[in-house]
Amino acid sequence: MRRVAALAALLSGLAAAPAAAEELVLWHAYHGDEAAALAEWAAGYGRRTPGISVRLLEVPAESITQKLTNAIPRGHGPDVFVWAHEQLGAWVETGLLAPLPAEVEREAEETQLAGTVDPLVYHGRLYGLPIAFKSAALFRNTRLVPEAPATTDELLAAARPFSDPDAGRFGLAYEVGTVYYQAAWLHGFGGGVRGPQGDLGLTAPGNARSLEFAARLVAEGLVPADANGALVTELFTSERAPFAIQGPWFVADCRRAGIPFAISPLPEVSETGLPARPFLTIETAFLSAGSRHPEAALALLRDLAGPESARLRALRGGQPVSARAAYDDPRVAADPALAAFREQLGRAVPMPTEPAMRALWEPAAFALRSVLRGDLDAATALDQAERRFRIFTRPPPAAADPLPFAVGVGLLLFGAAVFAVRRGRRAQVGARMWRHRRDYLYLVPAGLGVLLLLVVPFVVGAAVSLAAHQGGGEFSFVGLRNFVQILSSADFGLTEPESFYFTLVVTLLWTVLNVGLHLALGIALALLLREPWVRLRGVWRVLLIIPWAVPNYITALIWKGMFHRQLGAINAILGWFGVEPVGWFDRFSTAFAANLATNVWLGFPFMMVVTLGALQTIPKDVEEAAAIDGAGAWTRFWRITLPMIRSSLVPAVVLGSVWTFNMFNVIYLVSGGDPEGRTEILISQAYRWAFSRQEQYGYAAAYAVLIFGILLAFDLLSRRWTRTEASR
Amino acid sequence: MAAVELRQVRKRYGEVEVVRGVDLTVADGEFLVLVGPSGCGKSTVLRMIAGLEEVSEGELTIAGKDVRGVAPRDRDIAMVFQSYALYPHLTVRENLAFGLKVRKFPKTEIAGRVDEVAKVLELSGLLDRLPKELSGGQRQRVAMGRAMVRRPKAFLFDEPLSNLDAALRSQMRVEIKRLHRELGATMVYVTHDQVEAMTLADRIALLHRGVLQQVGRPDELYDRPANTFVAGFIGSPAMNLLDGVLVGEPGAPAVRGPGLLVPLLPGSLPAEVEAGRRVKVGVRPHDLTIADIRVATSGDGFQGTLEVLEPLGWEVHLHVRGEFGPLVARVERQALPTPFGAGSPVRLVVDPTKVHLFDAETGARIGGDA
Ligand SMILES: Nc1ncnc2c1ncn2[C@@H]1O[C@H](COP(=O)(O)OP(=O)(O)OP(=O)(O)O)[C@@H](O)[C@H]1O
Ligand SMILES: [Mg+2]
Secondary structure, three states: OOHHHHHHHHHHHHHHHHHHEEEEEEEOOHHHHHHHHHHHHHHHHHHHOOEEEEEEEEEEOHHHHHHHHHHHHOOOOEEEEEEEHHHHHHHHHOOOOOOHHHHHHHHHHEEOOOOHHHEHHHHHHHOOOOEEEEOOOOEEOOOOOOOOOEEEEEEEEEHHHHHHHHHHHHOOOOOOHHHHHHHHHHHHOOOOEEEOOOOOOOOOOOOOHHHHHHHHHHOOOOHHHOOOOHHHHHHHHOOOOEEEOOOOOOOHHHHHHOEEOOOOOOOOOOOOEEEEEEEEEEEEEEEEEOOHHHHHHHHHHHHHOOHHHHHHHHHHHHOOOOOOOHHHHHHHOHHHHHHHHHOOOOOOEEOOHHHHHHHHHHHHHHHHHHHHHHOOHHHHHHHHHHHHHHHHHHHOOOOOOOHHHHHHHHHHHHHHHHHHHHHHHHHHHHHHHOOOHHHHHHHHHHHHHHHHHHHHHHHHHHHHHOOOEOOOOOOEEEOOHHHHHHHHHOOOOOOOOOOOHHHHHHHHHHHHHHHHHHHHHHHOOOHHOOOOOOOOHHHHHHHHHHHHHHHHHHHHHHHHOOOOOHHHHHHHHHOOOOOOOOOOOOOHHHHHHHHHHHHHHHHHHHHHHHHHHHHHHHHHHHHHHHHHHHOOOOHHHHHHHHHHHHHHHHHHHHHHHHHHOOOOOHHHHHHOOOOOOOOHHHHHHHHHHOOOOOOOHHHHHHHHHHHHHHHHHHHHHHHHHHHHHOOO | OEEEEEEEEEEEEEOOOEEEEEEEEEEOHHHHHHEOOOOOOOOHHHHHOOOOOOOEEEEEEEEOOOOOOOOOOOOOOOOOOOOOOOOOOOOHHHHHHHHHOOOOHHHHHHHHHHHHHHHHHHHHHHOOHHHHOOOOHHHHHHHHHHHHOOOOOEEEOOOOOOOOOHHHHHHHHHHHHHHHHHHEEEEEEEEEOOHHHHOOOEEEEEEOOOOOEEEEEEHHHOOOOEEEEHHOOOOOOOEEEEEEEEOOOOOOOOOEEEEEEEEOOOOOOOOOOOOEEEEEEEEEEEEEEEOOOOOOOOEEEEEEEEEEEEEOOOOOOOOEOOOOOOEEEEEEEEEEEEEEEOOEEEEEEHHHOOOOOEEEEOOOEOOOOO
């Protein structure tokens, strides 16, 4: 009896729960202390606000924008989410964001630090509230350099005595090849990412001088040439660089390393007298347009941007928060790091929010790096970058009339159908299928799977290739214009890396060299493993298969690290032989070789395994007969062994070629297309068009269709080749 | 052409010794058949001669030259494999020409030799086919041809006929014999088929568990087997080997055993052999004759009952069981008494000159100038 009562109580409790509180979902990408601070605030908010509970969801930073774009229009996104403000334009355009009421905007102007609210206004309306801000600033080792430099001349003068590149010491550590950091110099030399009319572009005067300035830092050995975040951290925390340019996230690293350091605003550029102004990112709480509880969500948003939350996040999470009131707290005011970033806020440039900004990074980075390498002079590099940017961001072509096209396709399909039916009738396909109807029934699940997973996406992809993305998920039909543009190489000269033909040649070279080396290495090792004098055969075999068993992106990242100019194992080994450190990704040949080495490492085990299997099928006495007949090992391999395993190898070669042709991971992760996109292959080029050049999905889909066509032709050719081979 | 000589040749695979000290000389132009039961090491010996296996110990010469450490292709020998080992991706012509081509013979000479061999082996019409388009016998001939075109110093055959049916096998036997006569080449031929061995060989070398049992002309092995193993291996149906004890005076020796009493030829035993010694009596089935059971004699011969009678045309095989165990006799059908069938008592006698005697312990032949 008691048990029944308990159960009833439990059930009623369960039933009552959803009615008791409205649940608000908040997505963020914080982790560590910042996430803990946010969680503490959320728990407190739930206690303070009856009828509301807040559920936090930590979404990986790499995928949060993708997930938001997918989830919100389908109604299962968050009510509120926190992310950097620069996506704002694109999100407004695609309707992900709800604008905030005017009184909230007025309130924000009063309660938030100056400069943190304006960037969130888009076409006259406020979308989101600032909660924190981030920008780069100058970190200084106070043991090595007690005084903060006020100008770049002072900075360089203080840095110079510490520079000794051969000994791995540098005066200043920062990611010199990255546009985000270069932005500070762009602005400091009077330029920036906006032209005279305020539109995005790289034509601002001063930009060229800023690139020359950065190039000089590298040339003089003050700054490491291809520094990444890890190298900057390593140099500064091991006191091998007295200065670093980094953001607030770097504070924790420095404290952990226990070095004496101070943060100050970036210095004034001596040549112009202007302050070096870094890009400013506002961490913003956005109100989702898809929220089912907009009122409650707005209240939550305001509390998140409010003083209580800000204090928590500043103290527990170490965030440079944007709420003024937080700085009244003596403990917040006492944090020198927060004070320094607040000071830098006064001379930072908010990151543009227009969607086109996303297409600027790649051309700007190409220009910056080619100047750093000394390949191009700054003016030419910027001109090229501007041209690329214009091509990437030009408006999509006008919509074409789909009617003639539809008629053409319709006629073609009709013709094909008539042909198929007539052929089928002659062969009595229908009757035969009917006789085996039960067998066909068994095939239905697999058939459905193929239809849904292969045919439908393929048809959709092919259809997209005939369209142009107008932004915000809208497509317009453009016929074959994408193909014409790609194949006529209308926008780019044949030798420019973005030209289809340049990329095609690189891709073919990539595929042929890779598959050739895979085969050579795979066969050689398989033959070696077969030798009778080899001991521990099983162990070797397992060891040699390992490169294949490790997920290829992990391998690619490891190799990328090994090719690093300063930290990489390969340069270290070359160094033992007195070879100067090689900038692997500075030249096409070396960057291509780095990609090649990585992919050969990934690919040879497959060929080895296939060869080992094929060798098993050769009777031992055939090779013995050849040995007695007078063939040495070399002749025996070419005249007997290889011809006998060839038919087993052909499918592997076809498969390997297709995989290599589309080996996106290695290209993207190892060279990343460097230098200047010249090591891109077709598939990674398609990716760039889709995801870093203004979402030109139609254009990218046309690339994909062309890739499909090339591989289909290759497969058919290889089939014909093996058929004639088999019939002889 | 060349002689092949093995001196105390041994082959070990790890711990196991599979060829245990073989001494063998194959004379120039001789046809030597290496015979023995399965697994006795025949192929291993042959493969050592070919250079496909290393010699673990001992000496091996071809044409007087020490060939240990010499690669197979430099030994100037040819080998025909049981599986034929044709190159499946090459036509018959290319298969035949391969050995000459890799040895860089001039094109015209290659063509000439291939045509010649093809004519001899009746392969002329098949030259452009692939091995998979040939019958077993044709493949076998291609394998032979591939060895012949090279005109090597010596030919090695490893059971080349065992994949053929009986008719084809006897036909090819004749072929090979003719070939040997025409080429006059040294040939070492491995088989476990004693008919092949008897018909083809100039000399037979009988191998058992890696040890040579006897080397000699086919009739020598048949008439005077050196031990019970050879006696049992050569001849079909196999020689009967029965336990007994030597009895009687030196002037009138005999063997007595359970259910048997076999008189021996007086003076046929060496002097040191004494009465009371345990022996094995060997009698070939066709040396036995049926004695009239109703005629009471001294009781010599083999006393038993008929178990099975196998008619084989003009002769019959009698499977007889007595206290001595089983016994096989091969007699003319006309010689059978009537009525005669399973269960009938039977007594078999043997001519004393046809009796073989072996030591019961060692199995070695006693007397009969072995
Ligand atoms: N590679 C090897 N490793 C270990 N033992 C082996 C090897 N090759 C052969 N043997 C052994 O050596 C012995 C002789 O083998 P071989 O092939 O010479 O026999 P064979 O007389 O040719 O028999 P068959 O008539 O069946 O062909 C066999 O017991 C076999 O198991
Ligand atoms: Mg064998």
